[in-house]
Amino acid sequence: MARRKKIYEGKAKILYEGTEPGTLVQYFKDDATAFNAEKKAVIEGKGVLNNRLSEFFMTGLTNIGVPNHFIRRLNMREQLVRQVEIIPLEVIVRNFAAGSMAKRLGIEEGERLPRPIIEFSLKDDKLGDPLVPEEYIIAFGWAAQQDLDDIVSLALRVNDFLSGVMYGVGIRLVDFKIEVGRVWDGDFQRLIVADEISPDSCRLWDRESGQKLDKDVFRRDLGDLADAYTEVARRLGVMPSNATHMPKPTLIN
Numbered sequence: 001m002a003r004r005k006k007i008y009e010g011k012a013k014i015l016y017e018g019t020e021p022g023t024l025v026q027y028f029k030d031d032a033t034a035f036n037a038e039k040k041a042v043i044e045g046k047g048v049l050n051n052r053l054s055e056f057f058m059t060g061l062t063n064i065g066v067p068n069h070f071i072r073r074l075n076m077r078e079q080l081v082r083q084v085e086i087i088p089l090e091v092i093v094r095n096f097a098a099g100s101m102a103k104r105l106g107i108e109e110g111e112r113l114p115r116p117i118i119e120f121s122l123k124d125d126k127l128g129d130p131l132v133p134e135e136y137i138i139a140f141g142w143a144a145q146q147d148l149d150d151i152v153s154l155a156l157r158v159n160d161f162l163s164g165v166m167y168g169v170g171i172r173l174v175d176f177k178i179e180v181g182r183v184w185d186g187d188f189q190r191l192i193v194a195d196e197i198s199p200d201s202c203r204l205w206d207r208e209s210g211q212k213l214d215k216d217v218f219r220r221d222l223g224d225l226a227d228a229y230t231e232v233a234r235r236l237g238v239m240p241s242n243a244t245h246m247p248k249p250t251l252i253n
């Protein structure tokens with residue numbers, strides 16, 4: 001069998017050429033990285049969980065009319081997605097102060113923000129994804145003003161959807177990151193949500209205990225990351241209630 005063509009390998013995912021024109025296969029790895037890959041580990045089962053969770057969120061977005069790249073899940077670790085031209089920005093939406101914002105402004109983590117705040121970082125690992133103002137984005141041509149208006153509108157819709165879904169299962173959506181891509185439908189271009197939506201790219205706190213159920217568990221050594229993600233999946237009904245994270249099967253020749 002011919003090996004499929006690898007298009008791109010990132011820290012947590014690999015993109016392969018898709019099975020149909022205009023598509024890609026997105027493979028979720030078990031690798032976890034933090035602090036711009038200074039901290040690394042392999043968390044068994046993380047890729048399987050994120051594949052399922054991203055499918056769940058993207059399908060929900062499709063159902064409420066928020067365009068995104070997800071087409072269908074192919075297997076435990078892979079999904080078929082629409083090929084997009086990625087806008088080189090990380091779009092971050094914050095509902096409560098945490099992480100880099102809390103540090104930058106000296107605000108206590110968990111403080112509710114006056115309204116959802118959107119910020120942009122340039123996707124550039126070498127520079128550590130620096131925060132960039134809209135002025136830079138337009139001036140350097142990373143996106144046009146109309147694109148930014150569309151991105152803000154997409155990000156707020158994703159925020160409302162995710163906040164509501166999480167609220168329903170006793171989880172506070174503190175903040176999250178999305179990526180956006182450009183697609184062409186004939187002569188028309190539009191922007192859609194791409195990449196992934198998973199506990200790797202969100203801050204999720206239990207509403208009662210404040211327990212962290214996201215990648216901060218790994219960043220801050222707070223326990224077993226796969227257990228935290230399994231709990232999110234269990235509450236959302238994405239995994240059966242008695243599921244513990246599944247180790248890779250032992251292959252017997």
Ligand code: 5GP
Binds near residue numbers: 092099129202215
């Ligand atoms: P912060 O700027 O506070 O570190 O991150 C804000 C939110 O965006 C958090 O939910 C964090 O997980 C997410 N985020 C920021 N940068 C990245 C990144 O490079 N990769 C991923 N997966 N998430 C990120």
